[in-house]
Every structure is written in structure tokens, then in C-alpha cells.
Amino acid sequence: MSTAGHHNRLDRRALLQAAVTIPAAGAVATVLEATAAHADTAALSGGRSHFDTESPRFALAVLPDTQYLFDADSSDPAPLHATFRYLAAEREEANIAFMTHLGDVTEHGTEQEIALAADTFRTIHGKVPYSVLAGNHDIRSSTDDQRGDSAYLAEFGPQRYASMPTFRGASPDGYNSYHVLRAAGREWLVLALDWRVSDSGLRWAQGVLDAHPTLPAVLTTHDLAWSDDDGAAQLSDHGRRLWDGLIRGNDQIFLALGGHYWPPGRTVLTNDADNDVHVHITNYQDRYYGGAGMIRLYGFDLVRKVIDVETFSPWFLARDPHKRSPLEAETIELTGPTDRFSLSVDFDERFKGFAPAASPKPRPASAVMPRGTVAYWRFDASGTAAAGSPGATVADGAVVRDLTGNGNHLTVSRLHSSGPDALTWSADHHPGQPAHASLRFDGGKSPDRGAVLTTAAGAALNSEKFAGGYTIETYLMLPEPFEGDHSWMGILSWEGRNGDAGKTTGWSPLEPTCSLNLSPERFLQFVVYPYKQDADPTSWSHAVPVGRWMHIALVNDGRRTVMYVDGSKIARNPSQPSTGITTLGKPFVIGATQFDERFGQGFYGWIGDTRVVNRALATRDFLTPFE
Template sequence: MPFAVTRPFSSAGRIRLGAAVVIGAVGLSLLAGVPAADAAPAAQAAPADDLGSRFTLAVLPDTQFYSRYSADQFQPRYGKDPFQVQTEWLTKNRDALNIPFVTGLGDIVDQSWQENEWVAADNAIKTLDDADLPYSTAPGNHDVRDSNDDLDDTSYDLSQEPFLKWFGPDRAKEVSTYEGSDPTGMSQYHLFEAEGQQYMVLALSWRVSDATIAWADSVIDAHPTVPVILTTHQVIDIDSDAISPKETEYGLELWDKLITTNDQIFLTINGHFHGESHLVKTNDFGHSVTQIVIDYQMAYEGGDGYLGLFEFDLSNNSINVQTASPWVTWKPQETLTSYDQPFLEGVNQQFEVPMDFAARFESFDPAFTIGAGTQPSLSDKARDILLDGFTGPDPTSTEAPGNTEDYVDVAGTLAHWRFTGDSGVVAEGQTVTDVAGGNDLARASIADSGAANAEVGDVTIGSDHAYLSSDDASVCFANADRNDSRYSYLATASDAPVNNESFDNGYTIESFLKIDPSWTADDNQWMMALIRAGNRNEMPGVPYDQWGNGGPVVLGVSNLKEFQWSVIPNEPGLGDRVNWSGEIQLDTWMHVAIINDPADRTTTMYVNGAPVLRNATDTVGQSFVPDAPWLMGAGMDRNTPGAGWNGCIGETRIVDHVIDQSQWLTARADLTTLTLTDAPEGSLPAQTRLTTFSGTGHPGAEVRMAGSIAGTDVIDEDGTWSIVLPEALPSGAYEASVVQALGTRESDPVAFDFDIEGVAEAPAPSTGASDPTIAIGGGAHSETLANTGAELPAVGIASALLLLTAGGALLMHVRRRRASRASG
């Protein structure tokens, strides 16, 4: 998902909260947590009259949520689903973008046993059929009945596989480019022509067998001069930084058995892993193979209609990749949110792959030539088409925190658990501080928890944390196993105020969560990150729920790796109200926010800034068991703890009302509040004694003054600061600026300049009446010498020169204050 989408965009240290979401985030997501990075430059746009040999390969990444939610979510809201809009747009613009072929990357549906999902996918693909726009399909793990990694395509009962019924060889043979399928029918290959050159798309099934690899070898051998694009559901992954490529065990198996030994394979494209990345490897022939992963299912609205447009620019020896959404530009303007951006422009969302096609293909196709130069820049053309008449909101952006205090304090915060300052094994009984006060967590003893096989070392606090969390630590729960009575948890005390909060005015609950890569459904399904203890089936007025022996409020992960928020609202007779995300990626930090709005009686879950599709209605507040604690790291079943979290939990906050993204834990403190009160300016009289600079700003931030005057201070709890000079400034010219900062993040500078005139001649003796003093104001504090009847002492030339020399870079004496928060 964006953090929006959370992927890095062109500004270093920033991500745009669009569909990518990064947090994704998108994605995406709008903001997985991801590290700062400069986006790669976009492909050089060709001038309007720069015609060349070009074509566009269209790529449809995982469409599973479009199919799953077509009937009950997208159709009622919009009249169409994103999958249908994608294929309609491609057929409409096939000529303008010179699209000879469309390839899918698997996970056509989300639940292979649900007929209605295949119907939705069929409706979308039928658009390509009707327009005679060639395409390939191949099943992903969600398209087969059993996606166990230990099985391959020869292990299936093919008579029961729904993919073969809907998109098998019988349908594929009606596509003009189709050349054949492997013996299982789950893999297929196509030959399409573009710009006078034939290309093969080899579309492989999820987890192919050695027999299917042998079939693929034979297909390539039968077409010895044809460049091959391999598409399948899984090859490369994305590393935990959400940018770098990460090779997989299965992808390396494909590399060793098929890709590196076939020089004709020059490009692989896969989905499966949420986000995007790319990798260039060298095959056995010393030639490059570009591998690309693209998947936006965890972005806003299940992917927000993003697809890949791969412009093959044969004249300029490059493949220019764009990530675009026809769905965003199709939706009614009034439905658009900040996540809806027509193009994603992150480092792996818009990039160029340099490729000398003739040189790359020479070993097997020495006769390769480019076509006639009749096409303009197709990347530019795609932008023109999608942006024509489009009006949408600007994306939201956020930054990495400057230090551990770089977050927004929110009035109404009931509990805020942070792990900064602690490290190592969490001992039994050890507490985690609630920085909001009054609701500290303590580790339950192993004896009291009933976890027979738990060990003290299973719970640790370390530096691993989400990129957008200002808390530089998290608590990690290791070795959790529901089948082995191994779990651990932290809990509030029985008298903690938050235990008895009903949230009648709504709530905002946030947490940063990461699932350990060792997670398995057998050992960790329905594990819990945060719950309110008790048994909902024993609570007065709650309808009996066969699955409901857990707490009245739970945040956990299902057997399908989906986040679930389940709550009994403050009207217990309404029963369970549930929010669901899509499948969550392992070993990746996710920000989860749950917003209950009493105004419209809804609860919305956001993952990396993007709202999930399945949200709860007719719900306000929470029912609870009086004095029952909140638990972090485990669940409950029939009043007994269990279902331990296998992974890490970052800072977690509970607020007693609705707050928006500008106040979430992913947002940064406001550093635009810096003022320098009555800054000196212009030419000041020689009698001026300038000793103090002061102003206002963000409590806890450090004020840094630089230039011909330098010094620092920490802003007080009341929002004021002052820097006091050890002595008054001598005469001379001064230029300086002030910023306020939380660690590495600074505000824009407030600049000022002034000069103090040289020493004037001694005044005539006073007549006894005091002359008015010359005042600058309350900020830059100054005094003048009043006429007291005494002559001013003469300043010697040597002393004056010494003062002027020192005045060029006079360091201020900083008045030390106790800050409300450390500046880091």
C-alpha cells in the first residue's frame, strides 16, 4: 500500500502518500515505511517531432482484489471495477500507444473457489477478446486450489483447477498470438510482432515443475531467433527498504534451470510481492537479463488500477517503464482522494532500462533491425492521454523523523507506548512507559501467562523500527507458536485508566507492526498484536459468536495474513464489527490506523495510509470487561491468553477521538512555528546594547542561530526561547539566521541583518533630565546608556579594534533551560 502508497518520490527524504504506496504504498504504499532515496530520473522525453521505432507492452499486475470486490464494493460504488476499466482503456488506446500485446502476472482472482471472482475477471478479459487485443494469462498462488510451495503444476488435480476452466488452452487458442500450452495447460506461450520483429511471451504457472521447464526449453529452442519475455507470478522480491531487489529461492531456481541458460530471455516480469523493484543480472552468455517486479494490490482500493506501460524505444535503445492508472482518471472527480494519482513516479515506478537491442540479440538474431521511425514518444503520449482533462487533488507528503521527538502531540491521547531508551531482553515484570502517562505496560511473568514453553529471551527491545516512526525502537516477540504453548505479552495494570474507556466519541488507534518471516499459518494464524482482555461471549447483551471467545477488541492477523480489527461496539447487541485488509507482506513494517467516527458510525482501517476495502459500519465506541487490561503481543481464548504475536510491534497510540493523517504518528511536528520576536533591523545607534535574542517555536525543538552571530537554545514547554550574549555586541555589520530543529530536520531559516553604528563622541554634560532610551523591542533585547550626568568613558583605539575583530563571529552564551522533551 501507498503510504499513501508509500514509495519514495523525487525529493530526498520524502515519500508521496499516493497509491503506492509505500506506505505503500503504497503502497503506497503512500508510506510503507521506506528509507529516503532520490528517484531515478525519468526517461528522457523525445521532442514532439522525434519519431522512432517504438511500441508499448502493457502489463497487468495482480488483479485479485478487483475481482474479489467487484460485485460488492466496486460495482455498487462506481458501476465498474478497476480491472474492467484497465482493459477498456488499453483497447481504446492500443493504436495511439502502439500496443501489440498485454500480459498478466497472475493472481487473477483472490479466492480461487469463489465463482463470482472468476466471473468478474472474465468480464474484464472479455474486453480484450472482443477487441482482438492479444494477451497472455498465467495462474498465481491465489489462482490455484493449493498453493503450497512444496507442490508444483504436476501435483494438481487438473480436473478441479478453476484456472483451466476460465483461462486454459480452450480459451487461449482464440487469442491470435497463442502458440501452445504445456501438458498441464497452466503455462502458455505467445508470439507477437512489433515494429517488424517477433517477440515471445513465455507465461509460466505458479511453481512450475522440471517437466514444464523442459517444455519451456523446447519452446525456446523451436524459435531460436526470437527474443523472449518471461512472465510469471514470482521471480524477484523487494527488500525491506521497499526499494532494493531481493532474490527468492524459487526465482533463483528458475534462473539456474531456465533463464541463465537461454540467452533469448532478456526480460522477466513478475508480481506477487507488494511494491516494485528491478534487477539486472548477467546470464551464462555474459549478457544482461532485466528482472522487474510490479504489484500494487496493497495500495488504495486494491491497487487503484495501476498497470505497467513498457515503452520499447528501439531507436534510442531503451525500455521506458511507467506506472499509470486509467482507473484514477476514469473515476468521478468528487470520489478522488489524495491517494488517486494518475502516475506513480518513484525510483522503481518510472525508470529507464538502457538496452542496445541489436547488440543484446546479436548472438541469436544477427539480422535484428528496428522498424520504420513513425512513432512519437509513447511514454509522453500515454501521459497526454491520461492527463487530458484530469483534475485531482495534490498528493500528501511526509518526511522521515528528525529525531525521537519528531511527532505530533495530540490532545486526547489516552496511551502512547514507546520503546526509545530501552534495549535487550525484556525481563518479567519490566515496564514499557506510557509517555501520555498512567497506562504503563508490564511484561507478564511466564508463570502467570500460562505459556508453558515460553522463555524470558523471547521478548526483546531493539533498534529495528518503521521508517516513518519517530520511536527508534520496537518490541519483538520471537518463537511464538500456537501449537506449542509459546507466547509472551505485555499488559496494563488492572487500575490503568485506559482499561475502562468506552470511546463514545470515537477513537484513533495506531500501531507499527511487522510480521516475522518465519510466520506460518499452522503456527501463527490468528495471532494478536493488541487486544482488550476478556471473553466477548460472556459479556451482557453480546450475541453469541462461534468464533467469539476472544477479547471484545482485537487487532491481529488471520490465517491468510490479513490484518483484522474486530470490536464489540458500545451497543453490544449489534455484535461483532470487523475490518479486514488484504494479504500483508512478511518482514515489512506496516503502519495501521483504525478510525472510529461516531458522526457516520463507521470504522475505517488504514494500512500504510491507504484505507482498506472492507470496513465496518453501524459502530461507535467499544464495549469492554471492567478493569480488564489491554494486552500487547498476545490474544485470548475463553479467558486464557494465547495466539502470540510472531514479529515486532512499534510505538502504539490510543486517542479518544478522530484525528486525520496530519496528526498521525507518520506525520511530523510542525516546524513552521519559529519566530524571532522583534528582530533587529537597519542601522542601530552606537549606544545600543544588544544582549538577547528571543522568540517562539515548537516546545522541545533546538533553536540554532548561525552567521556572524551563533548560538543555540532549547525551546521551553511554554514555547519560548532566548539566547543571551555574554556581552553586548560591538559596533559592526551583522547577518544571521535562525532555524528550529528536531534532530536532523530543520525549519526554513528566519534571516535577519542589521548594523550597530560606531562609537560617537562623548555627549555634552547632562542637564539632569533623562533622555529617552532607545529600545529595539522584546525579542532582541537592547539597552542604551541614559544621560546620568557622567561622561561616557572613552574607548581606546586598540580596544575598539579588538572588539570589532571579535564581533565578526561572537558566540552567544546560551541560557540553559529544562526542555519538555530531549532534542536528540
């Protein structure tokens, strides 16, 4: 710890959730979802806790300076016991992968203090893997990691971690260690470095990184950066040595965490690969009750591409709200900008320099045509001999073959007086799409323009009724920025007026019998006039994103229709009966929707593989399987 000069305490009251009655802070919910079946099991009192190694969401717990809880005859390990019980009990729900301590376990580093701390750590030992590193109060502060034996080393040396499945080794002196943990379907490296790393310690750390060149790394140490009350962190002298000697030249290190100083702070530095490195100070020993065993949870969410950070005291959270003292109530949870925040991290992009994400290979059409496939189109060479290079014009008259052999081929034509740019070939595609190609549509209003792909007169799909159900799938991406007025643009449809089929319930008898469209709010709208009912049940999605591929599925089991976006069932699906689709023997269309049998604007964005099956498919059987 340090209190000198510009390292003054942050004199800011923490906002709190005074009514919290469950042992979790508000933002813990961001890491509660677990999705896969693979798990790492650890014994807990009263049961067993399962850590899901494959879920895209997991948490890293960070525990800063606990020295005032282990201070000679004023020691009180109760807060830390509560923290460890919380982490063990919540490991499964919060999917806690690991806990790392940032040094200054004790105040004086005496055998008595170290022994009490070591005994306290047995609360978590064998339940959540962890690392501990020496701070300046745990050893002789004038020494580096070549100091030799110490009370700290005897209790917190490599032998303590030997039984942990994450522990992979320590430096010869025993003061530096590293762990490899599996989370979010990949391995991550945690480096725990001494208060003062020697040149040999830096060489050892570099050797660890060299031996694990594809693993994203979190570096933890005691003295890294300091901050004024504004929370803007700056590297300390030792932090600068670590930056120059290790961090900046190793792109793997994307997050560096230190304690020692207060107030907490954070900054973002740029490494030699021109990538961000997040540098954070975490230390609450200046707070009431020496920080009361306060922890930070770093909630990694690889789906949302964020790390959600929150800071709270499990010891105070576990208490009856009506019996908390004013200072306990004030210190339950810290919500200032350096205590509770989110980091935007595109993990694949950030890690691609040392661990590029493996791109799935294209899948042949034969692998994605299950029983009942009526039509399947893709926009690569397997789907059309006319497929051109990315950006090249798709000519009018080009044919995209129906790969099922059912003859539902599509022919390209432009709307109105649209030019060549209205439809072009593209290599863009959804990561899980079977074909690695798509079409780029440049439709719009004022004047109406666009391009469409339509089946020929007499194609079987034109008259298919789907009385037993159906699954219609396609891939979409909307441009970013999403410029211009594209409200109610069509994505796919069948031509023909529903009034000509005797339907009376819809918005207008002039709209087609089935169409997928986009509202002004970017809600997907699927409106269908069923074959058997005089009705127009309509599904509405949420506002869909721009600049990101989506998989859309419309599934009907012969009774009702459900829309899925990226394998997730939307909320606004109609409950009214819906059997089949009223078709009038007129073409199926990709790229627009008619009104009164006339096209207006065309689609604006990308469309990928599109498939129609004459039965309801489970999400696991979609073109991109969703388990």
C-alpha cells in the first residue's frame, strides 16, 4: 500500500443498493448464464459446484490488498472467510473460473500473520482455483524475487498450488507462478508476478509466454500503476519496467491488474502490436474495515464482446439489511466509474494477432439438405456457375440453382431502372453459414430501386401449401451505417394478392400471401395467410442489429408459427392457428415484397444461404445448428 504524495485516498461516498438481500451485487447477473455441458467439478460444503468451461460467459474474481485484516493482534479474518464462502457457493451460478490475489496479504509478513492468512485461504482451497503473489508488506520490501526463504514463501509458495488443475509452474525462486485455465471454450493464461520482479524473473515470465504463444494472458502484480482522484491511472516506476520489459512486446497480455495504491483507477495503453492493454488498479484497504474482503468480478461475455466489472463486499451483503451499520450499508457495493464499468473487447479481433479464430470450412450442399428440403440456394460456385468475384455485378438473367434437384431455380432481374450496383457478389457471410458467399443488395426508395431473384413460372415452390408445416431459413446482414429510408423493405415473399385467395382478415387484400419484411424500427415482420385459416398471423422480432450477420428461421409445426433470430425464439409470435401457406402458383422471391403485384423498393443489405423445408425443424437442425 501507499498513501504518500499524489496517492491520496478517494474521498467519494459509494452509491449502494441498500435493499439487497441476496448474496450478490446487481451486475453479477451478467455472468450467470451457463450454456454447455462440459464442466469442471469441485467439492463444496453442502453439495458440488460445477464450473462450465465451454460457456461464453465466465468470471475472474480479483482480490486486492487484505493486509489490514491480518495485522498482528488486531487481525480479523471474518470478512475474507465470507468472501471465500461466497466465491465457492456462487461458483456455478456466476461461472467463476479463477480468483487472483494482488499482494499485501498481510500487514507485516510475520509468521503469525502469514499462518493466519494461510489458514483462512483453506476456506476456498480445492473449491475455486486461485493465485497469490507477494506484496511489499508480505516480504522485505527492499528485495526482489531472489530474496530466498521467507514466511510468505513457506505458506504461499508453489507447493500450495500443486494440487490445483490450473497450476502449471513457478519460477525457480518460487515467487512467480502461472496458471492456465479453460473458460469460454479456450485456454487463458494468468501470470502472478512478485512485488519486484528481477531480470531473471522477467526472463522466466517471457519463457512462459513463449511456451504458450496462443493463450490470451492476464498479468497480475502488486505495484503496477497509481491514480489521482480522477481515476486516470498512470504506470508507476515498477509498472513502467514491466511495461517496457514484458507487457508492451507481448500482444498476448490484454489485461494487467495491480493493487498497492489507492484510489482505484484505470487506463488503456497501446502495445507494440498497436492493440489495447487495459491497466487497472484495484485496492480498497483505505475503505471501512480495511476493505472488508471486497472483491471485483470481471465478467467476461464473449457473445456481447464485453467485460463487465463490479466491486462489492460479500461480508456486508450477507448481513440482514436492517442490522447493517451506516458504514456497512455504505460499503456494500461500489458503483463509481473506476469500480463498476464495462470494457468493450472484440475478443476475436483483439486476439487474432497471436491466436486467429479458426474459420469453419464451407459445408457441401449435400450435408445441409435434411428430409423434406424443398429448395436450397447458395451464392457460391456450387450454387451458380455465374458466381463472380466479390464486388462484381450480378447480371440480369443470372441463374442461382436450387441444389435440391427440385427445379426451384432463381433468376436475377433488376427493379425499375436500377443500375449494376443494385446487386453484386460478396464474400461476406455468417460465420456458421454453409457457403462462404452472399449477395449484396442496394435497394432503396426515392426513387424505388433494387434487384430480385424469382422462381420461374411453373416451379413447384410456387404452389407448395406446406400443410404439414415448414421451416424457412435465411441469413441477413444490414449495413452499418444503415443509411436512408428502407422502411417495410421486403426480404423474401411469394407473389400474389391475398384477396385473390379469398382472404378477408388482413391489413389489405392487396398484400402478398406470405412475406418477411423490415419495419421502420428495424423489427422483422413475418406475415402469413395460412392455407386453411382465414387469418394473417404475424410475428414481430426485436430491433435487429446492423453490421452483424443474423440467422433467421420461420418455423411452423402445422399449428402455429414461431420466428427465431440466431436460434433464439422471439417474444411476439402469434398464438392463433396457422396451417400452411396460401400460395397462388406465383413466383417465390428473394430481395423484395410486392403490393398489388407491383414491386417498390428492394432489399438493402446482404442475404446468404436460404433454405425451405416442408416440416418444422428443431434449432439443432438449422443451417447453423443452435444447441
